[in-house]
Amino acid sequence: MNEAVRTNFDIKDYLRLEMMPHFMCPGCGHGIALRCLLWAVHELGVDKNRLAVVSGIGCSGRVGAYIDANTFHTTHGRPLAFATGLKLARPDLTVVVITGDGDCLAIGGNHLIHACRRNLDITCLMLNNEVYGMTGGQVSPTTAIDRLTTTTPHGNAEPTFDACRLADAAGASFVGREVTRQAPALKSVIKAGLAHEGFAFIEVLSDCTEIYGRKNDLGESPEMILAQKSDMRPEAFGNAADEPFRPNRLRAGVLVQRDRPEYGRVYRERAAAERAKAKAKG
Amino acid sequence: MTPSLAALHGNRACALAAIAAGCRFFAGYPITPSSEIAEQLSRELPRVDGVFIQMEDEIGSLAAVIGASLGGVKVMTATSGPGFSLMQENLGYAAMTETPCVIVNVMRGGPSTGMPTRPSQGDIMQARWGTHGDHPIVVLAPASVQEIYDETIRAFNLAEEFRTPVIVAYDETIAHLLESVVIPQRRTVATVTRKFARGDEQGFQPYAETEDLVPPMARPGDGHRVHVTGLTHMADGFPTQKPDLAARATRRLLDKIEQNRDRIERTETFEVEDAEVLIVAVGIVARAARRAAQDLRSAGARAGLFRPVTLWPFPEQALIEAAAKARHVLVAEMNAGQLALEVERILGRGRVARLNRIDGEPIPPADIARSIREIAA
Numbered sequence: 001m002n003e004a005v006r007t008n009f010d011i012k013d014y015l016r017l018e019m020m021p022h023f024m025c026p027g028c029g030h031g032i033a034l035r036c037l038l039w040a041v042h043e044l045g046v047d048k049n050r051l052a053v054v055s056g057i058g059c060s061g062r063v064g065a066y067i068d069a070n071t072f073h074t075t076h077g078r079p080l081a082f083a084t085g086l087k088l089a090r091p092d093l094t095v096v097v098i099t100g101d102g103d104c105l106a107i108g109g110n111h112l113i114h115a116c117r118r119n120l121d122i123t124c125l126m127l128n129n130e131v132y133g134m135t136g137g138q139v140s141p142t143t144a145i146d147r148l149t150t151t152t153p154h155g156n157a158e159p160t161f162d163a164c165r166l167a168d169a170a171g172a173s174f175v176g177r178e179v180t181r182q183a184p185a186l187k188s189v190i191k192a193g194l195a196h197e198g199f200a201f202i203e204v205l206s207d208c209t210e211i212y213g214r215k216n217d218l219g220e221s222p223e224m225i226l227a228q229k230s231d232m233r234p235e236a237f238g239n240a241a242d243e244p245f246r247p248n249r250l251r252a253g254v255l256v257q258r259d260r261p262e263y264g265r266v267y268r269e270r271a272a273a274e275r276a277k278a279k280a281k282g
Numbered sequence: 283m284t285p286s287l288a289a290l291h292g293n294r295a296c297a298l299a300a301i302a303a304g305c306r307f308f309a310g311y312p313i314t315p316s317s318e319i320a321e322q323l324s325r326e327l328p329r330v331d332g333v334f335i336q337m338e339d340e341i342g343s344l345a346a347v348i349g350a351s352l353g354g355v356k357v358m359t360a361t362s363g364p365g366f367s368l369m370q371e372n373l374g375y376a377a378m379t380e381t382p383c384v385i386v387n388v389m390r391g392g393p394s395t396g397m398p399t400r401p402s403q404g405d406i407m408q409a410r411w412g413t414h415g416d417h418p419i420v421v422l423a424p425a426s427v428q429e430i431y432d433e434t435i436r437a438f439n440l441a442e443e444f445r446t447p448v449i450v451a452y453d454e455t456i457a458h459l460l461e462s463v464v465i466p467q468r469r470t471v472a473t474v475t476r477k478f479a480r481g482d483e484q485g486f487q488p489y490a491e492t493e494d495l496v497p498p499m500a501r502p503g504d505g506h507r508v509h510v511t512g513l514t515h516m517a518d519g520f521p522t523q524k525p526d527l528a529a530r531a532t533r534r535l536l537d538k539i540e541q542n543r544d545r546i547e548r549t550e551t552f553e554v555e556d557a558e559v560l561i562v563a564v565g566i567v568a569r570a571a572r573r574a575a576q577d578l579r580s581a582g583a584r585a586g587l588f589r590p591v592t593l594w595p596f597p598e599q600a601l602i603e604a605a606a607k608a609r610h611v612l613v614a615e616m617n618a619g620q621l622a623l624e625v626e627r628i629l630g631r632g633r634v635a636r637l638n639r640i641d642g643e644p645i646p647p648a649d650i651a652r653s654i655r656e657i658a659a
Contacts, residue, residue, distance in 0.1 A: 049505050
């Protein structure tokens, strides 16, 4: 692809238009995340035929179906494990995982930490809307303290997960975070994650207006998106549980980038060496 | 070139057969008494440009296996009871998305952690009904190390031909039994590879109702760009909740196996033609049962053996034929009575007796012969 094509991004080139209208609620931030992913894909010139999008269950899990690529809607919490097999078997594919805060941090938490540790070349977008949207608004591992959900009727009393710190601690070679409010910035982080050889974890701060914002008086979508700027929710994303609350310290952008060997490459090199040794022995 | 003869234990034979069948991806998690399969394949797969990975649990193992199969590769995992329980959700996903895969379940004593190093046949019903919803399944139950080799290859071929998960279930005894095995020359092994979608990228329907009920599979990179989902889906691969379409989709899944029973079912019989007493047993118990039948014959009793090699779909018609003259049928199994449920369903409860053992010990021939004498008396 030439540079002109790459800058001339038209989302329609990457969508299954026959699937429209989409099923996302008015005001949901997931569409922005989808747009930014496809924008990054376009700018990097990734071939749609070699793009594999693996998703789990929940609102985030349904996003992949709109992408005109090889899309796999798998089981709850397991997209990283499915993607691990796919990427090892087919290193020629660009493998993207779209997951959510419940999918990735609760039921799928074990797969996340091992994906970070293993460092296969997979880009993982975790769309964090702080709630289980698909099932009707239950508390999630990233729901902020005191928030009302359908299973925390007296306010959430559980501390929240900082997914980026978790990924960092588990050894992810790339950790990024961005808000849906700043689409160009989000696109840039995703692009950097896709270009990174190794496991890239990207937390996308999305919003759920319909059943989370409304229940907590956070306003309509514009208010919720504007609130991303003033860091009204840093306790969910910026600070570890043992640190004092620090407003306006939510960090976004590329947070971590380490030079670590990509696991698939390491495995294939060792296997090739083993075969060469066997051949030499006759 | 002649075939070679090797002394192998069951798990080793399983791993070598997988390689011969074309398996190029294995993901698993250590569990007694199946771990030798993973260990062997961690050595074998890199030699044939395949991939082995030890995952973080059995859920992830089957997920990775299905992911690799969706990439177009022949795949396998191996586990035992507790791990097999953890695989059930993704087993249903493989059935629903029609993703070929082989799952080896080396059965040990249960329930729960049970007796990890003791044999059992406690997963006969879990293998059939472990995952939720109406789903097709193929389960093969070898009874010797040679048969583990042969049936593992057949498992890959059936998985690929019918785009379905296939389970190979055998107990700990055969897994660790050392027997001589005839290893055929690699190029004489008949292997089947799934039909891949070719051409017609625009109008391609990944779950079309083809005449053989097994639609060709799209391989990423070939241009078809399909959607795969565990949700009930239409011919185009996208979800539906329309009653007529949902019923048709599920019906085709079931029919795909049901209508190909003759290609899938395999049984072994011993002296059933005139048998007045028929023993029904699978796996290692069937070997004891064969000996018991021989001993009973020597003593003048007309005893025979019916052994389903394909456990599911259960070879119903073959059982009816084998039991045609039998006044008594004894189902011997290393569980509290699972195979018996199916035999009773087919033959009626009147003439079916049970012999069960749940103490982690195999059933010896003398116990089977004694049971026969008791029920015939």
